[in-house]
Amino acid sequence: MSVELDTPVAVRRSAMDLLARREHGRVELTRKLRQRGAPPELIEAALDRLTEEGLLSESRYLESFVSYRARSGYGPLRIREELGQRGLQRNDIEQALRECGVDWREKLEECWRRKYAGRLPADMRERSQQMRFLSYRGFPPELIGKLLSGKGGGDD
Incomplete structure (x- = not known):
């Protein structure tokens, strides 16, 4: 079932398939594409283009993740730690937690x-x-x- 991700089109299609399921952060999407056999140079180019097109958004991912975990009964300290483990920037995490509107x-x-x-x-x-x-x-x-x-x- 392994698919060859050896062309820019194949890498983009695979990335879009993942994004269609849910929001992803850049680091997470890179990891998943690597696991599927995509070369790093094709991954970076595809993700840069998806970001430019607004299809890949770190802030949307943060907002979605914070909201989902808060609804699941987790607090800000745990959410901060999980996002940090996912390779997101500390400043972006703090901003997302401040702006999430969760009591x-x-x-x-x-x-x-x-x-x-x-x-x-x-x-x-x-x-x-x-x-x-x-x-x-x-x-x-x-x-x-x-x-x-x-x-x-x-x-x-």
Whole structure:
């Protein structure tokens, strides 16, 4: 099933097939095209052209990724780390997180209610367990602390 990606047209077609499924970052798209056997010089030329045409957009990818992960119950710290691992620039990541319009406190509360049915921890063991889970999901410790102290609700 291996397809030969030895022409600019084949590389472009493969890149567009991937972009048709979902947004991709340049680094991720480069990696996928390399895995499919495309030579680096053809990849760069194809991606430059797709960027010029507006079909490949790092900012659109960032916006899409942040939105998707936030809807999936992940916080800004985890999303920042995942995007960094995908080879995106720190400044671009920070800008995308600032401009995403997500209320992280609200997302934290949704995640917590789904997992713990809105039940505040009864003892230190439960509190530690809830804090670890919410930290793992990528929410800031100060927001978690407020929530688990009963001060994180929308009434403040």
